[in-house]
Amino acid sequence: MTTPAVEVSGLVVERGGRTVLDGLDLEILRGRVTGLLGPSGCGKSTLIRAIAGVQVVRSGSVTVLGEPAGSAVNRRRVAYMTQASSVYPDLTVEQNLSYFARLSAVGRDRVEAVLSAVDLGAQRGSLTRELSGGQRARVSLAAALIAEPEVCLLDEPTVGLDPVLRRDLWRLFGGLAESGVTLLVSSHVMDEADRCDVVLLMREGRMIAQDSPAGLRAATGTADIESAFLALAEGGAA
Numbered sequence: 001m002t003t004p005a006v007e008v009s010g011l012v013v014e015r016g017g018r019t020v021l022d023g024l025d026l027e028i029l030r031g032r033v034t035g036l037l038g039p040s041g042c043g044k045s046t047l048i049r050a051i052a053g054v055q056v057v058r059s060g061s062v063t064v065l066g067e068p069a070g071s072a073v074n075r076r077r078v079a080y081m082t083q084a085s086s087v088y089p090d091l092t093v094e095q096n097l098s099y100f101a102r103l104s105a106v107g108r109d110r111v112e113a114v115l116s117a118v119d120l121g122a123q124r125g126s127l128t129r130e131l132s133g134g135q136r137a138r139v140s141l142a143a144a145l146i147a148e149p150e151v152c153l154l155d156e157p158t159v160g161l162d163p164v165l166r167r168d169l170w171r172l173f174g175g176l177a178e179s180g181v182t183l184l185v186s187s188h189v190m191d192e193a194d195r196c197d198v199v200l201l202m203r204e205g206r207m208i209a210q211d212s213p214a215g216l217r218a219a220t221g222t223a224d225i226e227s228a229f230l231a232l233a234e235g236g237a238a
């Protein structure tokens with residue numbers, strides 16, 4: 001049996017004097033799409049920051065690919081896409097990706113591969129600041145993918161995208177997982193859960209369930225993840 005890509009144990013994080021992650025235990029399996037779902041403010045971004053190794057933690061441990069979160073050896077192996085755009089507005093799409101390719105010491109072929117993966121080939125010569133919000137999000141995603149990371153931490157990558165683009169991106173995530181990449185994808189849109197192999201359901205800094213979408217529906221006797229979330233939240237499950 002392979003070890004999980006990410007192991008989190010007893011994680012406690014305080015921000016602004018408040019406990020925002022309250023003793024989380026979880027595992028993220030290799031080569032799967034794991035959805036991190038929960039209402040706005042429940043702590044999804046904070047958990048992703050802790051796994052990326054950029055969050056000060058009060059206690060607990062976070063291990064990524066067998067190393068403590070944020071280890072230098074994992075720098076190329078772990079990609080983190082934040083909610084804020086991480087690309088340069090005054091460069092074209094292609095210039096941005098060429099720049100990130102040089103930083104990661106990968107070849108020109110990776111620029112072409114990620115451009116086509118996020119379907120931005122036609123926009124390659126456009127200035128990033130002149131793109132729509134959804135197109136800009138896809139440039140950030142392409143930049144995150146350029147070094148062929150083993151683990152991708154994606155904080156709300158589909159926010160603000162139209163249904164067709166959202167579906168296409170979830171297909172892309174599924175394809176990456178099939179090729180062995182481990183993805184953690186946060187969303188507050190519950191119907192995105194069905195695109196995931198495993199769902200982590202969070203509420204107010206706690207993990208209320210970790211299961212497949214079908215497992216969650218069966219365990220709660222509900223027809224969709226939104227109802228499953230409500231059943232778990234009202235049942236006070238921890």
Ligand SMILES: Nc1ncnc2c1ncn2[C@@H]1O[C@H](COP(=O)(O)OP(=O)(O)OP(=O)(O)O)[C@@H](O)[C@H]1O
Nearest residue numbers: 015016020038039040041042043044045046047188
């Ligand atoms: N820089 C900060 N300083 C203090 N508190 C913060 C800071 N950033 C977030 N918080 C608080 O931490 C809690 C968790 O926030 P977090 O951004 O992790 O939630 P989230 O589930 O990702 O929300 P969203 O879906 O809206 O992005 C919230 O109560 C938020 O107010």
